[in-house]
Amino acid sequence: MDEPIRAPRLGIVHLLAWTFASAFCMAAYRWSNIYADVPDFMAPIYMAQLLIHGMAFGAGVTAMCGMLQSWSISRRGMWHPGYWLVVIQTTGAVQLLVLLVATPFLRDGFIPQSIYYSIVAVASLPTVCIYILATVFATNASWRAVFLLGCGTSLLSAIQYLAIALSMLAVWGTLNVVGNVVTAIAFLLLLSVCCVDLAKRIPRDWIHWTGIATNICHIFLALSLQLWVMLARPN
Numbered sequence: 001m002d003e004p005i006r007a008p009r010l011g012i013v014h015l016l017a018w019t020f021a022s023a024f025c026m027a028a029y030r031w032s033n034i035y036a037d038v039p040d041f042m043a044p045i046y047m048a049q050l051l052i053h054g055m056a057f058g059a060g061v062t063a064m065c066g067m068l069q070s071w072s073i074s075r076r077g078m079w080h081p082g083y084w085l086v087v088i089q090t091t092g093a094v095q096l097l098v099l100l101v102a103t104p105f106l107r108d109g110f111i112p113q114s115i116y117y118s119i120v121a122v123a124s125l126p127t128v129c130i131y132i133l134a135t136v137f138a139t140n141a142s143w144r145a146v147f148l149l150g151c152g153t154s155l156l157s158a159i160q161y162l163a164i165a166l167s168m169l170a171v172w173g174t175l176n177v178v179g180n181v182v183t184a185i186a187f188l189l190l191l192s193v194c195c196v197d198l199a200k201r202i203p204r205d206w207i208h209w210t211g212i213a214t215n216i217c218h219i220f221l222a223l224s225l226q227l228w229v230m231l232a233r234p235n
Helices: 012-032 040-073 081-107 113-137 141-165 169-199 206-232
Strands: none
Touching (some): 012 040, 040 206, 081 113, 081 141, 081 206, 113 141, 141 169, 169 206
């Protein structure tokens, strides 16, 4: 069996890269003004999303740079499970940029809503493909289940955007409920698998844990958003 890839030592360069990538992501959020039309009761959770999403995507991109640095030194070795999540976070950052760039054009009427959400749906598909690859190459059944559920949530998200593009709001509502349930199960499973790894003292590096932490942040935010809508919506 191949030895795991050795991550570079975490240094000040990586922290500076994290700061820059996070600031760039937050600046893109502000530039797009994506939350301009949200109701007042949603403003606090969206501001929290802006901050945490920016830091999480920045961390994911920084970890991806660490992966490329390791790969440039040694092109052989086994990936830790979190490495796949780092690739997914980097892909998600690109997907977010597509969304943020397209948002002002939607608001100004340059592109119709159907085209906008179709673009977002298509931009979600690379994440589905990476989850499939991660599932195929996983050497542990528990991690394979984590990646399979992640693939399911990403695919449901893409179909939801497509349903909005086609004005199939009833379908979107059903998929939203199913997606939230699958996301919650994926969240609990990921935490459980990580606890098992820690209990077994399986050696993991900082890139792996960055992938885990950023993935947990995004899942937690997605579930928090749905909970906020249910609890904070005015009667």
